[in-house]
Amino acid sequence: MSANLLAYIDIDSPIHRLTGSTKLICFLLWSVTAMLSYDTRVLVVMLLLSFIIFKISKVDFKDIAFVFYFILIFLLFNNLAVFFFSPLEGVSIYGTQHNLIKLFGPYVLTTEQLFYQFNMTVKYLTIIPIGLIFLATTNPSEFAASLNKLGVSYRIAYSVSIAMRYIPDIQRDFIEISQAQQARGIDLSSKEKLSKRLKNMGAILLPLILTSLERIETISYAMELRAFGIHKKRTFYNARPLKKSDLIVIIGMTCLMGIFLWITFSNGTRFYNPFR
Incomplete structure (x- = not known):
């Protein structure tokens, strides 16, 4: 994958x-x-x-x-x-x-x-x-800046940016947890019956959900500590102006x-x- x-x-x-x-x-x-x-x-x-x-x-x-x-x-x-x-x-x-x-x-x-x-x-x-x-x-960061430029609230734009960044993190965690569980003897290969494989998948999904919730909590605390959302407007480091090629x-x-x-x-x- x-x-x-x-x-x-x-x-x-x-x-x-x-x-x-x-x-x-x-x-x-x-x-x-x-x-x-x-x-x-x-x-x-x-x-x-x-x-x-x-x-x-x-x-x-x-x-x-x-x-x-x-x-x-x-x-x-x-x-x-x-x-x-x-x-x-x-x-x-x-x-x-x-x-x-x-x-x-x-x-x-x-x-x-x-x-x-x-x-x-x-x-x-x-x-x-x-x-x-x-x-x-x-x-993702440049996209958030673009959304904000189009009139979308920077809070919503930043949420979209985090979601886009979070997808590969979930995939990486899934692979790491899957490899760890397989090292413990949980078979997820095609050699095992489908019903057994689906049951074994629970050993991956539960840790993945807990890991995701922990990451969400960490991000929330970090944003609160930095007073995210206290101002009505904000600037973006990755913001880019429209060029001639964009207009064309x-x-x-x-x-x-x-x-x-x-x-x-x-x-x-x-x-x-x-x-x-």
């Missing part, structure tokens, strides 16, 4: 050189567009662009692979749940029904349902890489997302319908 799980990776790339404010604005624009659109043409283009942006960021895939695959598992379960609870959702959206396979009971696999869930999957896949890039290329990226992203939304709603609905 990577030592940089959802943590800031300090390398030099065009994405890293952008300010936290720029990356946050672009991420929000990207996410809103992906959530609103069910136009397959737009979503596929956004998916390809997300891969290009990931390449530009110079982030090694192995540094985020664990989280990426973990999200894909939940995405699979989400697709199964959508089909289980609403097997004809695509039919109601697109207004036609082309049956492929009769499964059991009321469950019929239709072309419309497959197309609907394909679009839904692509929507998630367009956001996941951008979200991971955002976390991997944004310094923000304007470019705004225009691009505007075009995507125009294409999405140009036919009067946000669903692209190839069945009519």
Whole structure:
């Protein structure tokens, strides 16, 4: 498992050189567009662009692979749940029904349902890489300063910064506790039965929770001793002003997302319908 799980990776790339404010604005624009659109043409283009942006960021895939695959598992379960609870959702959206396979009971696999869930999957896949890039290329302290610059209270901004820094700490503690428990004979490998492995996992989670609570208490005391929050405003050491490149990226992203939304709603609905 990577030592940089959802943590800031300090390398030099065009994405890293952008300010936290720029990356946050672009991420929000990207996410809103992906959530609103069910136009397959737009979503596929956004998916390809997300891969290009990931390449530009110079982030090694192995540094985020664990989280990426973990999200894909939940995405699979989400697709199964959508089909289980609403097997004809695509039919109601697109207004036609082309049956492929009769499964059991009321469950019929239709072309419309497959197309609907394909679009839904692509929507998630367009956001996941951008979200991971955002976390991997944004310094928590600089991001807190950027949030404060956008009008967010510095108390909230600092809380977000601490949370971003805390993720790799939890991962490191998990690995250390896991190795210590395995040295004591607790087997977590694939050789053990799944039920036994889940039971043994409790020997890791309880110390991890206690360690996390102790760290939270330590941070709270440290902040109180330094009179954190006594003033209405504060300065940030890592604050960076917007540069020309930031403005170009923000304007470019705004225009691009505007075009995507125009294409999405140009036919009067946000669903692209190839069945009519």
